[in-house]
Amino acid sequence: MVKTNDDNLSLVIHKKGDLRLEQTPIPTNLGPNDVLCKTHSCGICGTDIHYWVHGFMSSFVVKEPLILGHEVSALVDQVGSNVTHLKPGDRVAIEPALPCRMCHHCKEGMYNHCPVSNTQVKGSPQFDGMLTRYFEHPADFCFKLPDNVSWEEGAMVEPLAVAVHAVRRVNLTLGQTVLVCGAGTMGMMCLAAAKAHGASRVVMTDINEFRLKVAKELGADQTIHIDLKSFNVETYVAKVKEALGGQGANVTFECTGNEGSTKVAIYATNNGGKVALVGLGPLEVSAPLVNASLREVDIIGVCRFRNCYPMAIYLLEKGLVNLKPLVTHKYPLERSLDAFNKMLEPNNNAIKVLIQCNKDFN
Ligand SMILES: [Zn+2]
Ligand SMILES: [Zn+2]
Incomplete structure (x- = not known):
């Protein structure tokens, strides 16, 4: 299951003020309920900037190198053997916090309060994020995007949720x-x-x-x-x-x-x-x-969200929200340091800055 093209450029924070573009391994040995995704767009969020500038965000402290990025739209590249609702080529929005599915919060449907989900937020310490070419993710936390919802809108499903x-x-x-x-x-x-x-x-x-x-x-x-x-x-x-x-x-x-x-x-x-x-x-x-x-x-x-992705995607699909004016800047992954610096410029007229993580998309 190794990709022939093994480029997996990723944006990694090492510590406060130290962001680097470096190669990381493409995930292999896909689990039966997981999918391998190819990142299209990833929004930069205030929390990413906080990790970069301060090395922490509330109680989350960057202690080891970490791939950033949690606001993502992606293309399904491979699916695990049990996955039936997605297939390679599907476009998806990624829900980034992964709960345990076992605790009483999870069982009551309040999975955003699962203690495990607080330690498994992609792009937050210490759980690698998606500012990378390829990543794996549980299939049921990947939500299919309708054809009329753009990649850019797909990357904004997370904050809309x-x-x-x-x-x-x-x-x-x-x-x-x-x-x-x-x-x-x-x-x-x-x-x-x-x-x-x-x-x-x-x-x-x-x-x-x-x-x-x-x-x-x-x-x-x-x-x-x-x-x-x-x-x-x-x-x-x-x-x-x-x-x-x-x-x-x-x-x-x-x-x-x-x-x-x-x-x-x-x-x-x-x-x-x-x-x-x-x-x-x-x-x-x-x-x-x-x-x-x-x-x-x-x-x-208000703590993140639970069961909100379908509604957020519905609002976009039906044109009930128009988020397009929010995308003020786009950068390729190779220039993500410029994108982060743009966010710090005073009077930058930036609202949502997106990073496009692969070149060979339409
Ligand atoms: Zn965010
Ligand atoms: Zn739980």
């Missing part, structure tokens, strides 16, 4: 008003998913004018530019309420993890509303919990 999960966590219903704090990839995905689920009016905040312009293209009804120099919570809460006709939002997706933004998120949510904490910042932030409690604002956690 987070937004689908967030929308489900808050039980967003038809006609509700929404505040999205932060117009990076996650904020954009929450905007798109909220609109697709019937949100009536979505207001977005960000410090970057370019991102807010793209948010409008994606359907944001109103955007609020945050000026960090003169930032104060009260002013921005008032601006959000003004944009929503004098009321707080029914549902807020906090997608920055920033303390000031988290405060705005809580104060700008209506009594009885919900705040989903989608963005990850410092492990502890100060937040107005008494205010939230007295106004019965529910604060809701």
